[in-house]
Amino acid sequence: MFRPNKMSDEPKNSNPQPEAEPAxxxxxxxxxxxxxxxxxxxxxxxxxxxHGGWFDPQVYSPYKNAEELEAYQPKSGAEALRAQGKKTYxxxxxxxxxxxxxxxxxxxxxxxxxxxxxxxxxxxxAQIPLDGLNGEVHVKGQDWSASxxxxxxxxxxxxxxxxxxxxxxxxxNNASAVTADDVxxxxxxxxxxxxxxxxxxxxxxxx
Amino acid sequence: xxxxxxxxxxxxxxxGASWCGFVLAPVLQLGTAKQTTILVSxxxxxxxxxxxxxxxxxxxxxxxxxxxxxxxxxxxxxxFDVVLTAAGKNPVVVSNLISTLKxxxxxxxxxxxxxxxxxxxxxxxxxxxxxxxxxxPRWGIRRxxxxxxxxxxxxxxxxxxxGPDLADVGAxxxxxxxxxxxxxxxQSVVKNSGMPPFHFLFETKKIGDAPxxxxxxxxxxxxxxxxxxxxxxxxxxxxxxxxxxxRADVPLYEAPFTPAQVSTNVPAK
Numbered sequence: 001m002f003r004p005n006k007m008s009d010e011p012k013n014s015n016p017q018p019e020a021e022p023a024x025x026x027x028x029x030x031x032x033x034x035x036x037x038x039x040x041x042x043x044x045x046x047x048x049x050x051h052g053g054w055f056d057p058q059v060y061s062p063y064k065n066a067e068e069l070e071a072y073q074p075k076s077g078a079e080a081l082r083a084q085g086k087k088t089y090x091x092x093x094x095x096x097x098x099x100x101x102x103x104x105x106x107x108x109x110x111x112x113x114x115x116x117x118x119x120x121x122x123x124x125x126a127q128i129p130l131d132g133l134n135g136e137v138h139v140k141g142q143d144w145s146a147s148x149x150x151x152x153x154x155x156x157x158x159x160x161x162x163x164x165x166x167x168x169x170x171x172x173n174n175a176s177a178v179t180a181d182d183v184x185x186x187x188x189x190x191x192x193x194x195x196x197x198x199x200x201x202x203x204x205x206x207x
Numbered sequence: 208x209x210x211x212x213x214x215x216x217x218x219x220x221x222x223g224a225s226w227c228g229f230v231l232a233p234v235l236q237l238g239t240a241k242q243t244t245i246l247v248s249x250x251x252x253x254x255x256x257x258x259x260x261x262x263x264x265x266x267x268x269x270x271x272x273x274x275x276x277x278x279x280x281x282x283x284x285x286x287f288d289v290v291l292t293a294a295g296k297n298p299v300v301v302s303n304l305i306s307t308l309k310x311x312x313x314x315x316x317x318x319x320x321x322x323x324x325x326x327x328x329x330x331x332x333x334x335x336x337x338x339x340x341x342x343x344p345r346w347g348i349r350r351x352x353x354x355x356x357x358x359x360x361x362x363x364x365x366x367x368x369x370g371p372d373l374a375d376v377g378a379x380x381x382x383x384x385x386x387x388x389x390x391x392x393x394q395s396v397v398k399n400s401g402m403p404p405f406h407f408l409f410e411t412k413k414i415g416d417a418p419x420x421x422x423x424x425x426x427x428x429x430x431x432x433x434x435x436x437x438x439x440x441x442x443x444x445x446x447x448x449x450x451x452x453x454r455a456d457v458p459l460y461e462a463p464f465t466p467a468q469v470s471t472n473v474p475a476k
Contacts, residue, residue, distance in 0.1 A: 057236035058461045060352055062284045062340075071315065072285065072336055072463050 085166025112171035121207030135198025263449025277365035282350035283340035287318035295329030335465040347375035408443035
């Protein structure tokens with residue numbers, strides 16, 4: 001059944017109709033593009049917040065941010081004690097003695113560089129927050145006459161020990177650490193006594 | 208060219224912006240990186256490599272080890288385990304409480320709450336942070352961070368994992384004899400290893416008056432003919448020293464974990 005190829009016999013259309021030229025027209029951008037863009041920006045921001053680490057060179061995935069990384073730090077004994085001391089100091093002592101340990105000129109004596117804070121033993125120092133201190137005290141070449149309430153009487157042994165360790169090892173101070181047992185021993189003798197009366201009585205307490 | 212100046216400015220801004228992002232910002236952030244302190248032990252990390260190991264990095268590079276090995280451990284997350292260290296005065300109460308609690312694979316919040324519950328009845332606990340991920344613990348303990356590569360020049364990160372990751376190989380396989388044996392005849396120590404033997408890093412020679420102390424102790428099917436021995440060349444020894452120096456097994460601030468025991472960064476002998 002031979003059939004000649006009809007197509008090849010047809011003459012080629014040498015002059016086809018040109019397609020319509022594309023033309024620039026004005027039309028509004030559809031609303032869904034705006035909505036999609038906003039959704040994408042939102043998702044991008046959420047993703048960045050979870051994975052970007054806010055460009056902190058210390059924060060690697062899978063950690064989200066510096067706070068999470070900080071919370072995961074395995075605290076060794078000394079570090080944990082210091083953190084506890086700092087926290088308690090700032091809520092209990094820092095209002096008068098300052099978070100920088102410099103006190104307030106003319107009102108509250110400094111702890112940074114204080115000869116009482118840096119004393120060899122910690123018994124006398126521990127008794128000040130347990131009983132309070134009134135009257136004149138000589139600190140760093142100046143006379144101070146504020147009265148301090150028994151701020152440490154309400155703290156636990158470990159909190160007070162942490163605070164004392166903190167003030168003895170901060171702002172350039174470099175004295176030995178204070179243990180909770182030391183505080184416990186001092187508390188046993190100091191509890192219920194009236195506030196220490198000035199430097200003269202303070203000096204009678206053994207270091 | 209029309210608007211040549213504008214095109215130049217546009218190209219300059221585009222390239223300049225990517226240069227700032229890819230070169231300038233990382234240099235500003237990590238360019239001054241120094242040795243750091245290991246969280247628990249307080250030792251410095253990383254330590255400078257020995258001379259042999261430093262040259263070994265170049266042998267590693269020259270032999271194209273990065274074609275099959277990476278030096279970057281990945282980490283997907285962290286879990287927490289609560290571990291009892293002392294039962295206190297009421298061991299029965301503590302053990303009863305513990306039998307009702309889930310103590311492994313916890314989130315930080317769950318671990319803290321379990322910690323509080325056990326502490327209130329007088330037990331003492333430790334919370335252990337354990338990194339998780341597909342590379343952990345088979346190839347490493349924690350993810351790799353920039354500090355790990357402080358003394359690598361150039362850094363041999365690699366991208367192909369035809370072989371295992373080597374970021375912590377010195378801690379995993381810290382035995383020079385094993386490394387040399389493995390370089391000479393990988394299948395003699397890892398049966399189905401796909402690694403080619405690196406015979407050219409070794410010398411097969413006639414045993415002289417006495418066998419060389421460096422000679423490899425090869426199993427029969429890999430051993431040279433009788434009367435011959437296989438001794439590593441200097442390059443093989445350098446490469447082995449480099450592999451032993453690859454240890455990313457200490458906790459850092461940016462990659463914390465709780466070590467089983469306080470780890471040191473002294474390379475294995």
